[in-house]
Amino acid sequence: MLNLKSYKSVSESIDLVKYMGGFPAEYEIVVAPPLLSLYSLSINQKMNLHLCAQNFSPVADYGAHTGSVLIKDLKSLGCEYSVIGHSEVRRPNGDMPGETDALISHKLELCIKNNVIPVLCFGETFEEKSGGNTENVVRKQLSAVNKIKPDYMVLAYEPVWAISSNKGSSNCKVGYVEHIASLITDIVPKSMKYKFLYGGSVDSKNISEYLSSSYIDGVLIGKASTEKESLESIKKELKAIPTNKM
Numbered sequence: 621m622l623n624l625k626s627y628k629s630v631s632e633s634i635d636l637v638k639y640m641g642g643f644p645a646e647y648e649i650v651v652a653p654p655l656l657s658l659y660s661l662s663i664n665q666k667m668n669l670h671l672c673a674q675n676f677s678p679v680a681d682y683g684a685h686t687g688s689v690l691i692k693d694l695k696s697l698g699c700e701y702s703v704i705g706h707s708e709v710r711r712p713n714g715d716m717p718g719e720t721d722a723l724i725s726h727k728l729e730l731c732i733k734n735n736v737i738p739v740l741c742f743g744e745t746f747e748e749k750s751g752g753n754t755e756n757v758v759r760k761q762l763s764a765v766n767k768i769k770p771d772y773m774v775l776a777y778e779p780v781w782a783i784s785s786n787k788g789s790s791n792c793k794v795g796y797v798e799h800i801a802s803l804i805t806d807i808v809p810k811s812m813k814y815k816f817l818y819g820g821s822v823d824s825k826n827i828s829e830y831l832s833s834s835y836i837d838g839v840l841i842g843k844a845s846t847e848k849e850s851l852e853s854i855k856k857e858l859k860a861i862p863t864n865k866m
């Protein structure tokens with residue numbers, strides 16, 4: 621899964637997504653481009669890619685909501701998925717508060733109502749990890765899942781300390797990701813089907829390590845999905861390890 625964030629302009633992002641053919645057919649390739657590029661991409665979609673929104677507004681329906689982007693419109697533009705709860709939206713930004721677990725829970729509900737598969741990101745900060753609080757943080761960030769109990773969703777473990785754009789970020793060891801994968805089997809409802817992804821500094825050098833793990837159903841790639849050269853190297857790696865992952 622490729623999260624282009626806001627690294628590029630709308631037209632550059634459209635160009636990049638159009639370049640994303642040629643991944644091995646065994647993979648489900650999901651791409652989350654900037655929201656404003658979705659209109660053009662949805663009407664030009666000929667590739668074997670699945671579209672994903674990076675986020676959306678909390679309002680449920682049309683009305684007097686200045687500046688809102690509705691999930692129902694994103695769905696009609698072809699988004700099968702939407703990211704929710706990414707650490708970059710949970711984090712306060714200057715005077716702007718970050719999104720709370722309550723808001724993310726509401727967005728989870730909106731995804732389900734609109735038939736969009738939620739990709740719920742969760743993961744601890746460096747300080748939370750060092751303080752031995754990882755499990756508490758993971759439980760808290762996933763509490764919405766127990767309340768809403770979707771039939772199916774994607775859970776993306778993205779430790780904040782491993783995301784490439786964060787200062788001093790370092791790779792998360794596969795064994796540690798596997799530990800989190802086991803931990804969440806006791807947290808989420810037993811009846812719920814889900815895919816477990818890992819995200820945080822994934823690139824062509826380490827992708828095969830993560831995808832070789834039977835605990836990990838796919839990877840969420842940020843920075844390394846925003847340049848053609850690194851996309852080419854990732855494609856090459858995937859060809860060498862054909863699996864049914866995303």
Ligand code: PGA
Pocket residue numbers: 623778782783784785819820821822840841842843844
């Ligand atoms: P990164 O971002 O691959 O640049 O670390 C991952 C993410 O934040 O989704």
